[in-house]
Amino acid sequence: MGYKVVVAGATGNVGREMLNILAEREFPVDEIAVLASRKSLGTEVSFGDKTLKTQDLDTFDFTGWDMALFAVGSDATKIYAPKAAKAGCVVIDNSSLYRYDADVPLIVPEVNPDAVMGYAKKNIIANPNCSTAQMVVALKPLHDRAKIKRVVVSTYQSVSGAGKAGIDELWDQTxxxxxxxxxxxxxxxxxxxxFNVIPHIDVFMDSGDTKEEWKMIAETKKILDTSIKVTATCVRVPVFVGHSESINIETEEFLDEDEAREILRVAPGILVVDKREDGGYVTPVECVGDYATFISRIRQDVSIENGLNLWCVSDNLRKGAALNAVQIAELLGRRVLKKG
Structure with a gap:
């Protein structure tokens, strides 16, 4: 027995990836509905070997459906997620709308799976920001071993993080x-x-941080540990898919780079590629289409007492969005709904 699953925003980049990943991972689906706005009504999308026509999000009745993966942006989510949740359908939301709501769990399954039980307060689970998701996957096993005090991260984020319009603009300008x-x-x-980089993602805040930088700080604290100090600089780069991050970590206990490398090698969701030779590291082009968060360039930071540096790369449309949402759905199925 499987689940009745809804994908809202099925015609967008993330919605299409959700459908691809549900099929690839053989998620136990008994019935699936794909929803879009009226301007995209009737558009066909693929789900495995099936072709599905989109239905109208505005008039869809969520009653009797088990879970809905939302990839429609905050404005539409604000209208339709509460309707779905009230109808008894658990919403897994990819927008930023509910991430900072104390009554909504913010989940990366490799990091804080037990938080899924908090879904019942609003029948909604939030998916984190793409740049946060891959970083906390890397931080979690190191934090468990040596307790992280402070993180300094610089991101190199692809244009697909800004949607189809971002991809089109890079293509057309090139x-x-x-x-x-x-x-x-x-x-x-x-x-x-x-042929440029832009140190500006989302809007500027009074602090001088951009909203994207603030998101990484707030979400890391909520997902991993409120005591961790985080500072971020988020940069848009001329790459179509794949976010990269240079992460500097300060721990309470000394953690040798070799031990850190071995910890990361066996951690869930991580693939270590770290050879100190030409090409012995992963770049965004190589991570596209992969589920893993790739870690390279692991080394001691000798400028502080207990410091490490590492390079982190992931497909932002997958782990940063669609894959994480599907993993949450799998977690929800295992821990709560227990049908599949």
Whole structure:
């Protein structure tokens, strides 16, 4: 016996990835509904070897459905997630709307699976920000061994994190460099993204941090440990898919780089590729389509007493969004609904 599953926002990048991953992982689906806004109504999407037509999110009745994976943005989620939850359908939401709600668990299954039991307060579970998700997967096993005090992270985030418009803008600007008359000014991003990097993701806050940087701080504390101090600089780079992070960690206890490497090798969701030679590390191009969070460049930071540096790469459309949502659905099935 399987589950009745809804994917809302099925025509977007993340929604399509959710469908792909549900099929790839053979999630026990008895029935599936794919929803979209009225402007995308009737659009066909793939689910394994099936082709499905989207239904209208605005009129859909969630009664009798087990779980709904939402990838529709905060504005639409604010309207439709409570309707689904009230109808008894557990919502797994990819937007930022509920991440900081004390009554909604924020979950990365490799890190805080027990938090799933908090779903019952609102019948909603939040999926974290893409840059946070891969980082906490890397931090968790090290934190368990040596207790992390402080994290300094610089991100190198792909344009797909900004949706289809971000991908299109990089593509069009790149073409415009070589094809006269095809030039395209910045629209989705604040400055040219082709052959450039932009130290600005989301809006600026009064502190001088951007909202993306604030998200990494707040979410790491909620998911992993409120006592960890985090500072972040988030940068958009001209890469289509795959977020990279340079992470500096300060621990309470000394942790040797060799021990850290072995801890990470056996940790769930992580693949260590760390050879001190040309090409002995993973780059965004190599992580696309993979489930793993890749860790490379593990080394001691000798500038502080108990410091480590590492390089972290993951497919942001997968672990940073769709995969994590499906893993939450699997966790919910195992721990709570217990049908599959």
């Amino acid at each position: 073409k415009g460099m070589y094809v006269p008359g095809q030039e395209r000014a910045a629209a989705k991003f604040t400055k040219q993204i082709a």
